[in-house]
Amino acid sequence: MILDGESIFKSFFQGKKEIPVLKGASLHLARGETLAIIGKSGSGKSTLLSLLSGVDRPNSGQLNFLGKNFTNLSENEISELRASKMGIIFQQFFLIPHLTALENIQLPLQINGKGSQLEEAQQWLEKVGLADRGNHFPDQLSGGEKQRVAIARALVHSPDLVLADEPSGSLDEKTGKEIMDLIFQLVSEKMKGIILVTHDKELAARCDRILNLENGVLLS
Template sequence: MSLTLNDIRKSFHQGDTEVAVLKGLNVSIEPGQIVSIVGQSGSGKSTLLSILAGLERADRGDILVDKVNLTPMTEQQLTLFRAQNISIVFQQYHLIAHLTALENVALALEILKMEDAKKRAEESLRELGLGHRLNHFPSQLSGGECQRVAIARALVVKPRILLADEPSGNLDTHTGDKVMDVFFDVVRKHNITTILVTHSESLAKRCQRVLRLEEGMLKDQ
């Protein structure tokens, strides 16, 4: 899926003061491209990702996904579109403690009422190298394994766009590198348009394209 941003603007109010975070972003991302967004803390990276995910509305501007404009959609339409096309991986794993790895991943399919949820969940976990951890609970998994379960959950619905917010941020460098090796292998295999927000310059450079968010503007680095 291609993704185009036209004049995306977002401000927040702090008391009587309006603070402009995004000041007219314009960018086009090609189908299957893996793009990183870097910038200082507070620059608006996570805000931008929330807007792309439809979790937050921009004040102005258009978001086009394969020429479908998300901006005029109702909340119900946006929720349905997101469920069918977009997945998100967060820095926090957000796994359900009383469900096994298999059940956590299958739940994403069950919510969408998709068939063969357990079978597809198992395939996704095996692809992430967790075939031996299917019936383990989050408390029995390492941090790296928990994040791979979260990635499997995001990918099992076969999204056309994947958004990732500091996916290795809670992991040590060695574990984070191993998790991201698998991450990049899988998104390339399935040709998923991927946007990765990160503070890590080295991780950003592993992507095909690096965009820097600075002073409310987005530019190629």
């Protein structure tokens, strides 16, 4: 098992008003499995991914990643686990603005002590069709180009789990399909897992399973 989430609750506070978002959501992901999460805007999909990635903590519930219980880990331990074993494609990309496209892609390799691995990063830049954009800073890239850099950065260190929030949202149909092929290829060749948040029914149907986030719980 790559990931186990059991009875996850999460609410936000707006002043004194509690806004419950997740109300006992559970999910499981096996090795080599692809899982799509669908649900209306505002249903809590991005919130769920931020908990699964350990960026934020649930109010209650259990999260296990590669046999490790998040509850027992410090922020530093979770950050390390995330940097080495996860690849995250955020809905807002979160590229580092003062690093070029190529440097953004090199970052996970450097963080994981694999040196600068220039060649590896360049290969990924090519795979996402941006060989000639390596020296551009994020604000010199189009939305879809930024998204592709974010995808290359998430995959370059061959993570065990890819968490992807609308990864083809800014891409045209053809580019989106090519990029998704890349992600699915990585998962199937190397027995990785992916949790994919998407509004795209066709894309969701490419996954082994689909869960619907509705009223704070995940339904199959």
